[in-house]
Amino acid sequence: MTEEIFARSTLFWGAEKQQALKNASVLVAGLGGLGCGVSETLVRAGIGRLVLVDHQTVSPSDLNRQILYQVGDVGRKKVEAAAARLNSITLATEIVPVDVRIEDDRVFFTRAGALRFDGIADCLDNYPSRFILETLLPDGAFLVHGGVRNDFGQITTLIRGKSDSLRDLYAGVSDPSGPVAVTPPIALAIGALMAQEILYNIWNKPQLLGTVLVLELSDFSLSKIPLRP
Amino acid sequence: MVTVKFFSLLRMQVKKPSIGVEIVDGTIRDLLEKARAQTGCDFLPSLVDAAGALIPGTIILLNGRNILLLENLDTRIRDGDEVALFPPAGGG
Numbered sequence: 001m002t003e004e005i006f007a008r009s010t011l012f013w014g015a016e017k018q019q020a021l022k023n024a025s026v027l028v029a030g031l032g033g034l035g036c037g038v039s040e041t042l043v044r045a046g047i048g049r050l051v052l053v054d055h056q057t058v059s060p061s062d063l064n065r066q067i068l069y070q071v072g073d074v075g076r077k078k079v080e081a082a083a084a085r086l087n088s089i090t091l092a093t094e095i096v097p098v099d100v101r102i103e104d105d106r107v108f109f110t111r112a113g114a115l116r117f118d119g120i121a122d123c124l125d126n127y128p129s130r131f132i133l134e135t136l137l138p139d140g141a142f143l144v145h146g147g148v149r150n151d152f153g154q155i156t157t158l159i160r161g162k163s164d165s166l167r168d169l170y171a172g173v174s175d176p177s178g179p180v181a182v183t184p185p186i187a188l189a190i191g192a193l194m195a196q197e198i199l200y201n202i203w204n205k206p207q208l209l210g211t212v213l214v215l216e217l218s219d220f221s222l223s224k225i226p227l228r229p
Numbered sequence: 230m231v232t233v234k235f236f237s238l239l240r241m242q243v244k245k246p247s248i249g250v251e252i253v254d255g256t257i258r259d260l261l262e263k264a265r266a267q268t269g270c271d272f273l274p275s276l277v278d279a280a281g282a283l284i285p286g287t288i289i290l291l292n293g294r295n296i297l298l299l300e301n302l303d304t305r306i307r308d309g310d311e312v313a314l315f316p317p318a319g320g321g
Contacts, residue, residue, distance in 0.1 A: 032321040125321035149318035171297040174285035180320035228293035
């Protein structure tokens with residue numbers, strides 16, 4: 001049945017790329033709106049392995065955009081609820097839940113460093129955690145960064161030695177105090193676009209290396225900002 | 230001519246995606262003043278505080294490089310430069 005599940009996408013991108021996805025492992029850091037969208041899209045694309053990293057529990061205010069959870073999941077660990085949902089979709093992806101705070105960097109690096117992954121999906125919700133996360137990136141591996149607020153968001157790809165670090169790109173940026181407003185469409189749209197860029201990276205053809213893609217739903221604009229390392 | 234591009238919260242405030250600013254010799258600080266006059270939109274209080282320092286929350290990229298890694302608001306600009314004013318989204 002597995003081949004049949006991926007038949008429509010393989011019809012487009014071909015068997016070789018489908019096999020590359022099957023062989024790939026991606027660490028999804030943060031299981032909020034972006035992490036949910038990225039994970040579900042990658043599972044439906046046929047990714048071989050997903051490492052899910054989060055330490056939070058599901059809250060009612062998550063349900064407007066975090067598509068892996070339902071009302072019955074409120075209070076449950078996100079890694080547990082997400083793994084259960086993702087395991088029920090295709091049965092073709094190995095799901096590895098890791099319940100750890102990235103800010104507890106020693107614990108995180110000890111545990112995450114022991115895991116095999118080809119790239120990282122930065123789906124975190126604050127800059128200090130992102131700056132810790134990017135230091136985990138091994139040489140040659142990719143990090144696809146995404147962020148959302150209100151009805152806009154951005155994506156870029158980092159590869160050590162080939163792009164600026166997030167710490168340099170976002171020098172001087174601080175997180176707003178209090179909860180960040182996020183609409184359902186922007187979380188799903190940026191999550192889906194991040195998943196697409198992860199596919200490109202797995203196929204060794206990143207489109208957003210050295211470029212920030214900004215999506216603004218207020219006027220449906222999609223802009224690229226070229227970066228210079 | 231220097232191109233100034235507005236993104237996200239600033240684009241909503243200015244109601245324009247970009248403008249071209251005639252500036253022969255100046256700094257990012259001069260450019261922002263000219264952009265304010267040209268757009269007729271006083272977006273500067275969300276970028277620069279009363280003491281003239283950059284307020285955290287928006288990154289200013291000169292030809293794709295964060296000006297905090299250059300000379301901050303005193304970074305000099307040249308004809309043909311592109312400046313992006315981008316309050317990035319931090320949520321997940």
